[in-house]
Amino acid sequence: MPLRTLQLRRMFRFALKNLLSRPVRSLLALCGLTVAIAGMVGLFSVAEGIEDTVSTTFGKVPGLTVMQPGAPIPLFSRIPAGWGDEIRAVKGVHVVHPEVWSRAHVIDGKPTISPPRFLFGSDLKQADRLRYSVYREGIKEGRALTAADRGTHNALVSRAIAEEFKKTIGETLRVDGRDCEIVGIYEAQSLFLDVAIILDIDLVRSMARVGPESVSNFYVEPDQGADRKQLADSLKALFRGRAPDSWQPAQALATELAGQKSEGNPLSGLIETLGGALLNPPSKADAAKADTESSDGDSPAERPGVSPGTLGEAPGNEPPRRDAGLTAELPVEIRSPEDWAGEFKRFSQDLDVFLLLMTSIGVTIAFVGIVNTMLMSVTERFIEFGILKANGWSSGEVLRLIAFESALLGLAGGIVGSIVGWIATLVINAHWPTRIHLYASPSLLLFSLAFSTILGVLGGLYPALRAARMMPMDAIRRG
Amino acid sequence: MIEVTGVVKTYLRGSTEVRALRGLTCHIPPAALTFIVGPSGSGKSSLLYLLGALDRPSSGEIVVQGRSLSQFDRRERDLYRRDQVGFVFQNFNLLSNLNAVDNVLVPYLPQGVSRERRSEAEDLLRHVGLGDRLDHRPSQLSGGEQQRVAIARALLKRPLLILADEPTGELDSESGAEVYRYLRGLRDEQGSTVVVVTHDQSHIQPGDNVLTLRDGRLAGA
Numbered sequence: 189m190p191l192r193t194l195q196l197r198r199m200f201r202f203a204l205k206n207l208l209s210r211p212v213r214s215l216l217a218l219c220g221l222t223v224a225i226a227g228m229v230g231l232f233s234v235a236e237g238i239e240d241t242v243s244t245t246f247g248k249v250p251g252l253t254v255m256q257p258g259a260p261i262p263l264f265s266r267i268p269a270g271w272g273d274e275i276r277a278v279k280g281v282h283v284v285h286p287e288v289w290s291r292a293h294v295i296d297g298k299p300t301i302s303p304p305r306f307l308f309g310s311d312l313k314q315a316d317r318l319r320y321s322v323y324r325e326g327i328k329e330g331r332a333l334t335a336a337d338r339g340t341h342n343a344l345v346s347r348a349i350a351e352e353f354k355k356t357i358g359e360t361l362r363v364d365g366r367d368c369e370i371v372g373i374y375e376a377q378s379l380f381l382d383v384a385i386i387l388d389i390d391l392v393r394s395m396a397r398v399g400p401e402s403v404s405n406f407y408v409e410p411d412q413g414a415d416r417k418q419l420a421d422s423l424k425a426l427f428r429g430r431a432p433d434s435w436q437p438a439q440a441l442a443t444e445l446a447g448q449k450s451e452g453n454p455l456s457g458l459i460e461t462l463g464g465a466l467l468n469p470p471s472k473a474d475a476a477k478a479d480t481e482s483s484d485g486d487s488p489a490e491r492p493g494v495s496p497g498t499l500g501e502a503p504g505n506e507p508p509r510r511d512a513g514l515t516a517e518l519p520v521e522i523r524s525p526e527d528w529a530g531e532f533k534r535f536s537q538d539l540d541v542f543l544l545l546m547t548s549i550g551v552t553i554a555f556v557g558i559v560n561t562m563l564m565s566v567t568e569r570f571i572e573f574g575i576l577k578a579n580g581w582s583s584g585e586v587l588r589l590i591a592f593e594s595a596l597l598g599l600a601g602g603i604v605g606s607i608v609g610w611i612a613t614l615v616i617n618a619h620w621p622t623r624i625h626l627y628a629s630p631s632l633l634l635f636s637l638a639f640s641t642i643l644g645v646l647g648g649l650y651p652a653l654r655a656a657r658m659m660p661m662d663a664i665r666r667g
Numbered sequence: 668m669i670e671v672t673g674v675v676k677t678y679l680r681g682s683t684e685v686r687a688l689r690g691l692t693c694h695i696p697p698a699a700l701t702f703i704v705g706p707s708g709s710g711k712s713s714l715l716y717l718l719g720a721l722d723r724p725s726s727g728e729i730v731v732q733g734r735s736l737s738q739f740d741r742r743e744r745d746l747y748r749r750d751q752v753g754f755v756f757q758n759f760n761l762l763s764n765l766n767a768v769d770n771v772l773v774p775y776l777p778q779g780v781s782r783e784r785r786s787e788a789e790d791l792l793r794h795v796g797l798g799d800r801l802d803h804r805p806s807q808l809s810g811g812e813q814q815r816v817a818i819a820r821a822l823l824k825r826p827l828l829i830l831a832d833e834p835t836g837e838l839d840s841e842s843g844a845e846v847y848r849y850l851r852g853l854r855d856e857q858g859s860t861v862v863v864v865t866h867d868q869s870h871i872q873p874g875d876n877v878l879t880l881r882d883g884r885l886a887g888a
Binding site for chain 1: 716719721722723741742745746747748749750754760761762763764765773774776777778779780820
């Protein structure tokens with residue numbers, strides 16, 4: 189064996205012996221590091237969990253979503269139902285699936301505050317034509333809804349909902365005052381997808397009081413082999429220059445709906461109103477338009493029961509109005525799976541900053557803790573270092589020994605901390621499967637391990653330098 | 668062998684300046700057993716540590732085999748301590764977490780210990796009567812046995828100079844006599860220069876070199 193390797197092995201064994209011969213102190217230092225690293229893994233697993241859920245979810249939804257610009261999710265989006273026919277005519281489109289989303293406020297007499305549950309109104313005829321549907325693929329019991337279920341109260345529910353309300357196939361789930369018969373149970377293994385009760389679109393329209401002229405969004409499945417980006421560009425070209433007043437803004441609708449729904453559940457109305465206001469603030473163009481309308485004293489919003497998009501004929505039946513001079517903005521937003529992922533990444537950036545701050549505090553505490561531990565350890569062992577130096581150990585060798593010891597502590601703290609943090613994420617995920625998804629990726633665990641080791645070495649460096657600089661007799665005298 | 672010229676050593680004990688050596692000049696012959704004696708606080712141990720480059724003089728010069736210790740750089744100082752000087756301390760100064768063999772091998776741990784050197788360390792421990800104590804830790808050894816481990820550690824490097832600070836201070840008379848037998852044997856067999864600081868002058872024999880210190884100066888030789 190090369191001498192250098194032998195030297196390192198001896199030094200490693202000596203450092204290990206030193207740590208093992210002081211079990212209580214080593215254990216305390218290890219505990220300090222473990223807590224810090226486990227905390228770090230836990231905090232970062234929140235952000236990674238969101239990213240993992242987003243990528244898992246949108247990896248399962250390969251098509252394009254056409255929805256109201258700026259709406260964070262389809263729940264807050266409303267666009268004219270009539271635009272579906274125009275989209276269908278675009279080259280490269282295989283299926284246009286109209287969707288209506290709403291919150292399920294009360295299920296089996298229980299208000300659904302958290303976790304939220306959603307009503308997903310599906311155009312079942314179009315859904316049948318989809319080559320791939322995440323809900324159909326995720327059927328675990330029973331069957332998917334088909335065109336034959338149109339006009340019925342048959343429901344496909346997520347396993348999480350079925351388990352929460354202890355329901356199985358053939359049983360009835362009472363949702364917002366309607367009895368829905370469960371014909372299928374799905375599981376998409378995504379926190380974002382396993383929250384829906386899928387019903388016929390007309391049923392959801394009536395439950396959510398969404399008129400036939402509106403949908404939340406269109407899910408567009410491209411033709412086989414069609415380029416998704418090209419298709420998105422074609423769809424944008426279709427709507428470019430179209431006046432935004434030909435459809436009903438979601439905020440106005442949300443306010444209106446909140447007022448209507450508050451009859452059944454005041455809290456849900458309040459939440460939806462707040463949600464609409466917080467997540468979908470009016471654009472400047474909307475505000476300017478609202479001002480103009482209000483100055484006319486004839487704002488549609490001022491007329492009870494009449495929404496701006498429902499004046500006269502349904503907007504879907506109007507010929508599309510093109511007025512490039514009015515706005516260069518698109519009245520729709522076309523989102524690909526990548527766009528969704530980007531959107532959620534932006535959404536979670538603030539959370540990342542918060543987690544970083546929390547972790548920094550944890551890491552600072554760990555760093556101060558390990559410096560303190562190593563300083564105490566080294567101060568107590570001045571005689572030992574004096575003896576080593578009296579026997580010819582160089583300052584560098586003493587430094588290396590202490591660095592080895594603190595690196596070993598850091599590594600052990602990293603291993604234990606990563607394992608504890610990882611197990612904690614599994615336990616939390618298992619305990620609240622429908623509420624939270626934490627994910628500690630292998631790269632996060634490896635990073636934690638390396639970080640802890642570096643932290644250990646840095647923590648031991650200052651006391652090591654102090655010890656190494658002393659003359660042997662100074663060290664022995666101080667000891 | 669060793670020339671000490673005008674050495675002054677002061678150090679701080681708390682906020683008080685202690686003048687341990689006050690311009691000491693003396694000569695230590697090679698391959699001899701030199702005793703440094705004197706009352707407490709006369710500077711005996713301070714001189715010993717300066718001879719072993721465990722400390723630096725405040726002024727003055729110490730020349731060992733023609734080379735001034737003050738001219739040594741850090742690395743030369745480390746090598747001098749590791750290869751040429753063997754220390755035997757009053758309180759043994761063994762490492763509590765190592766067994767007897769590893770304590771003997773301490774000077775060589777950073778470089779890596781060859782099988783031959785380990786075998787040599789075991790032979791030395793057998794030679795000082797610790798053949799059945801090889802894997803014992805200091806806490807499992809008596810004071811006399813610990814001092815013999817310290818002597819074996821000093822012997823392993825076949826040093827030019829052996830410095831012993833009150834080597835029998837914590838031992839009974841029988842163990843103390845045994846320690847001196849080893850030190851004299853080392854001088855006779857290896858031609859090492861042995862310098863011993865002691866209060867107990869009963870071990871001094873005719874022909875030994877004796878330096879008497881008082882108040883940091885040489886009072887008699």
